[in-house]
Amino acid sequence: MLRHLAENPHWEIEGYRAAGKFAKRTSLDERDLLRELNGDEEGIGEVLYKGSARTTDRGRWPAFREESRMCFAGNPDWERLVARWLDDVLADDVERDVMLHVYNPCDLIRSLVHGWPDKLSDLVPMTFGTALTQDGVDRTIHGSLYWDGIPHTDVADRVRLVYRDAMHWQTHRLMDAAWVTDLDLLDLLGLRYVLIEQIGGNPLNISEANELRLHFVQGADLRTLPIPCEGSQLRDAGWNGAYSLDTFLKEHNDQIDAMISAYRSGFHFGP
Numbered sequence: 328m329l330r331h332l333a334e335n336p337h338w339e340i341e342g343y344r345a346a347g348k349f350a351k352r353t354s355l356d357e358r359d360l361l362r363e364l365n366g367d368e369e370g371i372g373e374v375l376y377k378g379s380a381r382t383t384d385r386g387r388w389p390a391f392r393e394e395s396r397m398c399f400a401g402n403p404d405w406e407r408l409v410a411r412w413l414d415d416v417l418a419d420d421v422e423r424d425v426m427l428h429v430y431n432p433c434d435l436i437r438s439l440v441h442g443w444p445d446k447l448s449d450l451v452p453m454t455f456g457t458a459l460t461q462d463g464v465d466r467t468i469h470g471s472l473y474w475d476g477i478p479h480t481d482v483a484d485r486v487r488l489v490y491r492d493a494m495h496w497q498t499h500r501l502m503d504a505a506w507v508t509d510l511d512l513l514d515l516l517g518l519r520y521v522l523i524e525q526i527g528g529n530p531l532n533i534s535e536a537n538e539l540r541l542h543f544v545q546g547a548d549l550r551t552l553p554i555p556c557e558g559s560q561l562r563d564a565g566w567n568g569a570y571s572l573d574t575f576l577k578e579h580n581d582q583i584d585a586m587i588s589a590y591r592s593g594f595h596f597g598p
Contacts, residue, residue, distance in 0.1 A: 373400040374433075379426040382417050391425070401433040401506030404520040404544040405454060405470055411549055412468055412522065412542070416458045423458040423465065430454075433506035435472075435513065436486070436496050436590065443587045444580075451572060454522065457530050467530040468522045473543075474575035475517040476568030482582040485515040493593035518575065519543055523554065541569060 376398035380391035392413060399406035409427070416423055430453050432438060442450035454470025479485060489512045490496040499505040513519070522542040528535035539554035545564050552560050561569060576583060 373398060374431055376427065376429040376431070379424065381422065381424050383422045388417075391427075395427055395429075398427075398429050399431060401509075402431050402452075402520060405429075405431065405522070407544060407549060408520075408522045408542050409454065409456070409468070409470070412456070412466075412524065416466065421460055421465075423460055425456065425458045427454070427456045429470075433509050434500065435509055435516075435518075436490065437500065437505070439583065439587050440590050443583065444576075447576075452520070464530045465527070467525040468542075469525070469533070470520065470522045472513070472518045472572040472575075473521045474570045474572065474578075475519065475566045476570050477517050478578055479516065479582075482516070482579050483586045486512065486586060488515060493590040496590070497594065516575070518572065521569075 376394065378391055378394050380387040382388060392410075395409060395413065396406060399409065413425070416425060430449075432450070432452060435451075438447060438450040438452075442448075452470070452472055454468065456468040456470075457464055458466040489508050490499070496505070499508055520543075523533070524540040524542060525533055525536040526539070527537035533539065541552045541554050541556060543550055543564070550564055552564070556569065558568075561567070
């Protein structure tokens, strides 16, 4: 019944009235409440995930943590980094509403084949999370792929070390194994999954932050550096610099254009 009302264009759910242990629910997690009442599991996914919970909700918070862990399947760096961030948010004993929005395809070639050159924004990996107190947004994370700044003259050759050709890549996709080889590919290209944490300010405008931090994985360790980072700190962590995926693609534009054209021609894919 509730599902029919929610999907009926002539009805609009304007709010919820809760009592007892549910009395503290806010508009932030109304979508989770609707999902629970419907018996849906739409928030759980290994590629696309949206979910939220209050840190003091002893029923919802553990479920939210498990959902967020599942959505990072095939992406051990983000799984560890986001888990630590959620631990930190919980540890300081300030009640917060936490939201995560994740797109985790774990297949850079697929993102490029379908999005190169000007439709990539919705196809590349991303993580966005906010932790709100009663006073507003307190902490925000922006997750994406970052490049270590070391240029390559042989991008296609490096890709061929992982996928011999487009058919080999497609075979991995059909076998649901592309996420494994994708980790090898990112390593060869100098790309890493990172989180940029913003303390205070407008969550959609990093320049307004009171503080910025770079979170990344180095070997078995989780590292955090202040932004801006000193060059020596980055070099010690194996970076020549920390640059966005867009910078990597622009730096290697011609090489990637030729490679993706070859992949598309093999399967008659369009951009």
